[in-house]
Amino acid sequence: MMFAIWNFDGEDVYKKIVDATNNFSNAFCIGSGGNGSVYRAQLPTGELFAVKKIHVAEDDEQFNREIHSLVNIQHRNIAKLFGYCSATQGRFLVYEYMDRGSLAAALNCLGTAVEMDWARRLNIVRDIAHALSYMHHDCFAPIVHRDIKSSNVLLDLEFKACISDFGLAKILDANGSNCRNLAGTKGYLAL
Known part of the structure; x- marks a missing residue:
């Protein structure tokens, strides 16, 4: 088993996360996407995390791409990756927990949508723009996300967007070939 970034015993953290999600039970599932499901995990210490469990059928490329993209990023508007696990029992990524969930879910909930007045919505757009600018211009290497959509924008209690x-994501190589294949969600692709 491999667990990185976190400075803990990997086997112990793996067990704590499996216990906190009741072995990745649907009762703890807070979202699902094309290459994984996200679970709410509260450890015995009270710490709260979002754990993205990668579907078994997925290849290692997307898992490794997500890790490689995030391991060197420190930006307040990009979801913080605390660690990852790659074991025979499964693979998952451990992220900071965003209390309000995705922007898509917030906009679909009447109460939350009303709470998001125009000033808050403008701040959300500004947060996303700051993150994109950082990824494109200030990273260790330019990163193109290739799947920016409302379900991939997360909100905290104060409506800060990540x-x-x-x-x-594609990490661009200034000296090599870059994006040649289309990737992303229909309707959100930049052509």
Whole structure:
């Protein structure tokens, strides 16, 4: 088993996360996407995390791409990756927990949508723009997310927005070939 970034015993953390999600029970599932499901995990210490369990059928490329994209990023508007696990029992990524969930879910909930007045919505757009600018211009290497959509923008209690889900991200190589294949969600692709 391999667990990185976190400075803990990997086997112990793996067990705590499995216990906190009741072995990735649907009762703890807070979202699902093309390459994984996200679970709410509260550890015995009270710490709360979002754990993205990668579907078994997925290849290692997207898992590794997401890790490689996020391991070197430190930006307040990009979901923080605390660690990852790659074991025979399964693979998952451990992220900071965003209390309000995705922007898509917030806009679909009447109560939350009303709470998001125009000033808050403008701040959400500004947060996303800051994250994209950082990824394109200030990173260790330019990163193109390739799947920016409302379900990949997460909100905290104060409506601070963070970009998540870097499984389709492309780290650009200034000296080599770059994006040649289309990737992303229909309707959100930049052509």
